[in-house]
Amino acid sequence: MGYPAGVRAYQAAAASLTADDLSTHYTAGLDWFHGEFAPRLRAVVEALTGGAWDLSRHRAFAAGSDVDMIAHIIEGVAAGGRVALYPGDWFGFRVGAARPEAIAWDATGRADLACLCVPSVRNGHLGEEMAAFLEAGDAALLNLNLYPTLPAAERRAVAERLAPVLPRALLSISFSRGFGLTASQLGVVLVPEGHPLARRFETQWNWFTYFYNAIAARAFLALDLAELAAIDDARRAWVSRWLIERDLPALDTGSYYVRSFRAQGAVSGHLLPLARDGVVRLCFKPPADPRV
Numbered sequence: 001m002g003y004p005a006g007v008r009a010y011q012a013a014a015a016s017l018t019a020d021d022l023s024t025h026y027t028a029g030l031d032w033f034h035g036e037f038a039p040r041l042r043a044v045v046e047a048l049t050g051g052a053w054d055l056s057r058h059r060a061f062a063a064g065s066d067v068d069m070i071a072h073i074i075e076g077v078a079a080g081g082r083v084a085l086y087p088g089d090w091f092g093f094r095v096g097a098a099r100p101e102a103i104a105w106d107a108t109g110r111a112d113l114a115c116l117c118v119p120s121v122r123n124g125h126l127g128e129e130m131a132a133f134l135e136a137g138d139a140a141l142l143n144l145n146l147y148p149t150l151p152a153a154e155r156r157a158v159a160e161r162l163a164p165v166l167p168r169a170l171l172s173i174s175f176s177r178g179f180g181l182t183a184s185q186l187g188v189v190l191v192p193e194g195h196p197l198a199r200r201f202e203t204q205w206n207w208f209t210y211f212y213n214a215i216a217a218r219a220f221l222a223l224d225l226a227e228l229a230a231i232d233d234a235r236r237a238w239v240s241r242w243l244i245e246r247d248l249p250a251l252d253t254g255s256y257y258v259r260s261f262r263a264q265g266a267v268s269g270h271l272l273p274l275a276r277d278g279v280v281r282l283c284f285k286p287p288a289d290p291r292v
Contacts, residue, residue, distance in 0.1 A: 001235070001257065002288055005227040006180040006219070013218035021098045026210050033062065037217050041188060043171065044225070048148055053166060054220070058190040059198065060110045061205035069094035069208070071096030073141060073170065074115065076201055078102035081112030086133050087123035088279070089115075090143065097174060106116040110138035113197075117145040117174075118158065123260035125253060125279070134162070138262065139197060140169040142221030146255040148178040149232045154253050160223035167192055175220060179228065232256070234290040242284070258283055 021029065040062035046055055047234065061067040061092040074083055078099045084106040085093050093115045094103045104111070107129065114137025119126050124146070134140045142162070160230045162169075176182040189205075198205070219260065236256040243250040249261060260281045267275045274280050 001012055001182060001226050001285060002182065003180045003231055005224045005231075005287060009218060009219040009222040009224075010181075010183060010215070013215050016218060017215075021214070025214060030210060030215060033212055033214075033217065037221065039221065041256070042190065045144070045171070045173070045190070047259040049159035050152060051158035052156055052163060055171075056191055059170070059192045059193060061189050061191065061206040061209050062125075062217075063187040063189075064211070064213060065185040066172045066189075067092060067096065067178070069189050070141065070143060070172055072113075072204065072208070073139060073172075073197065073201070074113070076204075077113045077139075079199070084109050084111035084114045084133070086114075086116050086120065086122070086130055088120075088277075090117045090121045090145075093141075093143075099230070101110045107133055109133035112138050113137040113141055114139075114265075115141040115143070117143045118147050118162070119145070119150065119255050119256055119258075120266065121145060123279075124153050124255035126161065126259035132162050134165045134169070138168070140196070141172060142169050143172045143174055145174045145177045146257055148228070149235075149255055149257065151236070151252070168195065170195070170197065175216060179220065181216055181219055181223075182220070184213055186213040186220070188212075215247050231289055231291070235284075235286040238286040238290040239284050256284060256286070 003071040041060065042055040042058060046053055063072065074093060075097050078085055078097055081102070083103040085103060087105045087107050094100055099104055110134070114134050116130055116134055120130055134142070147158070150158065173188045173190070174250070176184050239259070240250045243259070258281065260279050262279055267280060271280050274282060
């Protein structure tokens with residue numbers, strides 16, 4: 001879902017470019033990424049968690065999008081190990097890999113790398129079984145997907161529940177889903193200092209980072225996050241009304257974007273195309289700005 005503030009941020013980012021910025025992207029531009037952008041990103045994520053996470057010792061690496069970085073990480077681990085995906089979560093964890101046989105839907109999480117979107121794209125929530133799944137892996141890959149759109153109290157509760165996983169977790173930031181920056185994307189992973197996968201792939205990750213998307217990075221710094229939060233509140237209210245009007249459960253928690261329900265009895269015919277394994281999954285796209 002896009003935001004008018006995102007359009008203005010892109011426009012400001014493009015307008016701020018100079019010819020010198022293009023000439024020095026791989027030198028001064030890289031220094032800007034590490035010296036200005038990365039600290040701001042860490043501060044934003046820390047603020048989103050309500051202070052539950054300390055990312056001061058996390059390093060930032062970048063790629064063209066979060067999908068590119070995730071595919072590389074999973075491909076690297078799957079080449080000689082095993083990757084676990086929480087059943088029903090994001091299919092994108094698997095689709096970009098050349099060795100899908102090493103990537104399994106496995107709720108136990110016992111693998112070299114356990115991957116999950118936060119909140120899960122399966123049902124818009126982070127459940128206790130999902131947290132236990134992440135704790136069981138040797139390492140974890142958390143794609144902070146729709147996390148910024150959650151209510152503040154829920155973001156804090158989710159961050160506190162995931163705090164035990166943080167020291168061995170790679171945090172992939174989805175700027176497209178969480179912040180609506182889909183037109184020109186950026187993929188950043190925040191990695192704890194000394195993480196085994198960082199030691200293994202640092203050369204490759206540093207290489208990718210040279211080619212980070214400066215337009216998207218500048219746009220992120222220009223975003224009015226308070227305006228995004230206000231629209232997210234309005235979108236949650238819109239979805240809640242939609243559900244109530246149709247006699248469906250209206251939960252205050254989780255992402256407004258995804259709602260999943262386990263049917264009691266037979267699923268109505270008009271919902272059958274949305275049902276899989278007894279779960280009905282609804283994906284919402286409220287008006288861009290439900291306040292107008």
